[in-house]
Amino acid sequence: MRQILLVANKYRVPVFPRGGGTGLAAACMPTMSGIILSLERMNKISIDKDNLMAEAEAGATLGDLIKAADEAGLFFPLHPGDEGAHIGGLIACNAGGVRAIKTGVMRNYVKGIEVVLPTGEILILGGKLVKNNAGYDLMQLIIGSEGTLGVVTKAWIRLQPRPQASATIIIPFEDRRKALEFVPKIFQIGVFPLAIEYVEKELVDQTAKILGMSWPCKEGKYHLMLILAESSEEALLLECEKLMDLCEKVGVLEPIIAERREEQANILKIRSEIYSALKNELIDILDTTVPPAKMADLIESVNKLAKKYETYIPAFGHAGDGNLHLHLMRKEGWSKDDYDRLRDEIYEKTIQLGGTITGEHGIGYVRRECFKKFVDRKALELMKEIKKAFDPNNILNPDKIFI
Ligand SMILES: Cc1cc2nc3c(=O)[nH]c(=O)nc-3n(C[C@H](O)[C@H](O)[C@H](O)COP(=O)(O)OP(=O)(O)OC[C@H]3O[C@@H](n4cnc5c(N)ncnc54)[C@H](O)[C@@H]3O)c2cc1C
Known part of the structure; x- marks a missing residue:
């Protein structure tokens, strides 16, 4: 990896890091002649149970990480859509997903990275550390930089104990504002669902029909889909009870509670396929x-x-x-x-x-004009200076984020 970047930098050849190619902003797209850098063969993962940490090479997929954590009796809580995404791509995009409300996004889980700079130096930033306050946080700068500041080759990612019990609840409303105003009330009673999704019935019905499935909630035009995940059945029951009390107090339509694994998976499948x-x-x-x-x-x-x-x-x-x-x-x-x-x-x-x-x-490739139009001038200027400091010859993903 280092050699590739050294040569590319010397001869000013553009390099386009590529993960699973699932990103939605065309950020990995090669837009001029150059090198497409695939890391798919760098895909090893090992789990350190004592430190609740995965050490993953950048080409391992999200699916690989979920499986490795599960086999070790642990849990990687994020699920940003496509399980074919690579660890490097997820980090470069600072991916989130439906569970971000409870669990946060990639930058909350990545504790260390190994990165190769466009000028060929290898940096290890952070590690299996829960705390790290040494100077500017360069690791956080690279997370979310969409492959423009360095090529991530390895990461240390925090895992969690596996939740033992879960339920998916659909709460229907006739009024959209009432549905959305219900969300802060959930937190105010001390319930922190793994996911709170807003969907419109017409759209989920259409999706279910295409899939040959059926959305289980027939009432109301506006639905909140909640996933509760807790460390025990008792804890789950308690959260469900608090939530049902709130539903009664607010006066929503009849909620649907799915507890069987298959029922829950079907609801999530329809939501994910919209x-x-x-x-x-x-x-x-x-x-x-x-x-x-x-x-x-x-x-x-x-x-x-x-x-x-x-x-x-x-x-x-x-x-x-x-x-x-x-x-x-x-x-x-x-x-x-x-x-x-x-x-x-x-x-x-x-x-x-x-x-x-x-x-x-x-921002990737497709949002560059909008970014330029809507971002603060000074912030844009500083970002461009940072890009120059990491990549003086502008070889790494050269025409992404900025025009
Ligand atoms: C159906 C679907 C649903 C989705 N839902 C969500 C969602 O709910 N929440 C969410 O946050 N996102 C969501 N996404 C987007 C998701 O975050 C991205 O698809 C994913 O992060 C991209 O990973 P990738 O490996 O495919 O990267 P690619 O698409 O290959 O690349 C993306 C960027 O990462 C860079 N990159 C790749 N590997 C490296 C590396 N090793 N080092 C440095 N840079 C690298 C590329 O240059 C490019 O800039 C969804 C995507 C799909 C297709």
Whole structure:
């Protein structure tokens, strides 16, 4: 790896690190002649049970890590979509997923990395450490840098004890605002679900139909899907009881509780496949993020925009994180400018609500213009200086993030 980067740097050859190729911002895409650097054969994982830590090479997949942790009686709690993603790609994207509300995102689990810089030096940052306060945190800078600052070759990742009991609950509402305003109330009673997802019944019914399955909740137009995961059946029961009391107090429609593993897996499968159900007619998938309590305002604004532009903008999201996936769908007669105008209006509203244009997918190649338009000038200037300090000849993923 070091040799490749030394030679590439000497002869100014662009290098494009590639993980599982599952990213949603085209960040691994080679955009000019150069080297596509695949790490798929660097895929070893070992588990240190005493330190609750996995040592994983960058080409191991998310599926490999979940399996290795499980075989050791431990648990890797994140699940950002596609299990074919590589550890290196997950770190480079700072991936999150439906469970981020309770468990955090990659940067909360990665405790150390081995990284090869574009200039060929190898750095070990952190390690099997729970605390590390030595100077600037370069590791955190590399996490989420989308393959522009260094090539991650190995990582030390914190694991957790495996939850012993779980349940999936669907809470239906007739009113969207009431559904989203229910979310902070869940935390206020001291319940911390593994996931709180907002879905619209019409969309999950459509997805279930395509899959030949059935969404179990028939009432209400707006649903919250919660996954509770606890260390014992007793703890799970207690959380369910608190939640049902809250449902009664607030006056929601009839919740559905799934406890059997298969039932829970079916619900999660339908939720996870919404993207696949839309993708044939999909032009762009946005992952705008606002403070969680502003999510209803964002959806209402988006619905107004859908009316104004006479289009359909399917929405679902990680309600506990304020992270909303909005889908720009193909519309007869529309040009790129029409989609750009609609996207810009959504981003403007998101920023007005104190949000960001991307909570998960990153900037990559496809969001560069929007990033330039919506990011703070000084912050952009500093980021470009950081890129120069790591990669003076701009060889690593050279045209990603910045234009
Ligand atoms: C169906 C689906 C659902 C998803 N849901 C979520 C979700 O809920 N939450 C979420 O956060 N994300 C989600 N994602 C996005 C997910 O975070 C990314 O797909 C994943 O992190 C990319 O990993 P990858 O190995 O495929 O990387 P790639 O797509 O191959 O590359 C992504 C970036 O990482 C860089 N890179 C890859 N390997 C390295 C390395 N070793 N060193 C340095 N840079 C490297 C690449 O250069 C590129 O910039 C979803 C994706 C899909 C397809």
